[in-house]
Amino acid sequence: MKIIKLTTYRVPPRWMLLKIETDEGVVGWGEPVIEGRARTVETAVQEMESYLIGQDPSRINDLWQTMYRAGFYRGGAITMSAIAGIDQALWDIKGKVMGKPVYELLGGLVRDRMKMYSWVGGDRPSDIIEHIRKLREGGFNTFKMNATEELGMLDTAAAVDKAVERVAEIRAAFGNSIEFGLDFHGRVAAPMAKVLLRELEPYRPLFVEEPVLAEQAEYYPRLAATTSIPLAAGERMYSRFEFKNVFHAGGLSIAQPDLSHAGGITECMKIASMAEAYDITLAPHCPLGPVALAACLAVDFVSYNAVLQEQSMGIHYNKGGELLDYVVNKEDFLITDGYMKPLPKPGLGVVVDEARVLEASLNAPDWRNPVWRHADGSVAEW
Numbered sequence: 001m002k003i004i005k006l007t008t009y010r011v012p013p014r015w016m017l018l019k020i021e022t023d024e025g026v027v028g029w030g031e032p033v034i035e036g037r038a039r040t041v042e043t044a045v046q047e048m049e050s051y052l053i054g055q056d057p058s059r060i061n062d063l064w065q066t067m068y069r070a071g072f073y074r075g076g077a078i079t080m081s082a083i084a085g086i087d088q089a090l091w092d093i094k095g096k097v098m099g100k101p102v103y104e105l106l107g108g109l110v111r112d113r114m115k116m117y118s119w120v121g122g123d124r125p126s127d128i129i130e131h132i133r134k135l136r137e138g139g140f141n142t143f144k145m146n147a148t149e150e151l152g153m154l155d156t157a158a159a160v161d162k163a164v165e166r167v168a169e170i171r172a173a174f175g176n177s178i179e180f181g182l183d184f185h186g187r188v189a190a191p192m193a194k195v196l197l198r199e200l201e202p203y204r205p206l207f208v209e210e211p212v213l214a215e216q217a218e219y220y221p222r223l224a225a226t227t228s229i230p231l232a233a234g235e236r237m238y239s240r241f242e243f244k245n246v247f248h249a250g251g252l253s254i255a256q257p258d259l260s261h262a263g264g265i266t267e268c269m270k271i272a273s274m275a276e277a278y279d280i281t282l283a284p285h286c287p288l289g290p291v292a293l294a295a296c297l298a299v300d301f302v303s304y305n306a307v308l309q310e311q312s313m314g315i316h317y318n319k320g321g322e323l324l325d326y327v328v329n330k331e332d333f334l335i336t337d338g339y340m341k342p343l344p345k346p347g348l349g350v351v352v353d354e355a356r357v358l359e360a361s362l363n364a365p366d367w368r369n370p371v372w373r374h375a376d377g378s379v380a381e382w
């Protein structure tokens with residue numbers, strides 16, 4: 001079997017789907033994208049074609065290593081997202097050829113169902129209580145929200161109190177009948193992270209995500225020493241080589257690689273195993289589409305330390321497109337009591353509605369995240 005064609009489809013809300021075709025008619029789908037840089041990743045996928053066209057799609061490991069090493073420069077958000085989507089599609093092909101779900105090819109199920117969580121509250125967290133109440137009716141009991149709005153590198157007690165009051169309201173409304181993670185979203189600089197963590201401690205959030213930006217990862221062990229709140233990060237780390245240094249330095253309790261940013265299934269399996277060796281849990285990041293989620297689930301169902309899975313149904317970014325819009329087998333993505341079962345179909349387990357993808361790609365979005373500014377006019381971390 002040989003790879004004969006790669007086709008990318010940028011579709012609403014802000015995703016990109018990749019179709020890899022073979023000379024024997026087997027097709028694989030992946031989701032290579034960096035939110036807000038879809039066209040750049042699209043070009044990166046096209047630049048990888050010379051390593052792929054005419055090659056045997058079953059040789060995922062050699063194709064992965066070639067895409068990673070042969071271009072001399074390596075790593076980073078764009079390249080590793082391109083490799084990620086291609087890798088996902090190659091695993092999809094392999095599973096379809098062998099008539100098995102990808103998790104079977106990776107050693108079989110380590111659990112029967114996977115705990116999912118849902119975003120609430122939007123960019124600037126609001127209406128959270130009502131949003132949680134609605135999602136609880138749908139069976140969710142684990143949530144994530146932005147912890148703050150824009151926050152200065154050194155900000156006020158009032159700004160800290162506003163963040164804490166929101167969390168206090170949640171605990172007052174729901175007690176410990178629900179769990180929630182707080183995403184600092186890179187908005188909190190090191191000087192404020194310690195302050196916020198201390199004030200949030202009494203409310204025992206399930207985790208705090210990206211307590212500081214990934215480029216400040218050396219703060220993770222220092223911050224972890226000041227709090228009992230588990231620290232989570234990983235959506236802006238793109239290979240096992242980045243996670244290696246963070247795991248070794250300590251401080252991280254939850255690794256959140258993104259299956260569409262960190263090299264795909266092949267790479268994230270290695271990250272998951274490394275994390276387990278450090279007694280670090282796995283909670284793949286996934287604010288994206290159905291193929292990305294299916295790739296996450298393939299890793300979740302074979303990784304002992306996988307504890308939580310993000311999914312984008314209802315997320316504030318999904319304007320103009322929703323998680324299952326391009327999926328034929330919607331019933332396989334059912335979330336019951338906050339859990340998902342393994343996707344049963346061969347490959348990644350997503351039957352893509354190609355006609356819908358093609359039609360949606362005709363009005364390809366050019367989603368960009370907003371540029372926020374502080375009161376003094378300086379750019380704010382979004």
Ligand SMILES: O=C(O)[C@H](O)[C@@H](O)[C@@H](O)[C@H](O)CO
Binds near residue numbers: 286
């Ligand atoms: O935890 C999350 O889902 C992420 O922080 C998410 O908000 C961002 O990755 C966003 O997708 C970037 O455009």
Ligand SMILES: [Mg+2]
Binds near residue numbers: 183185210235
């Ligand atoms: Mg995040």
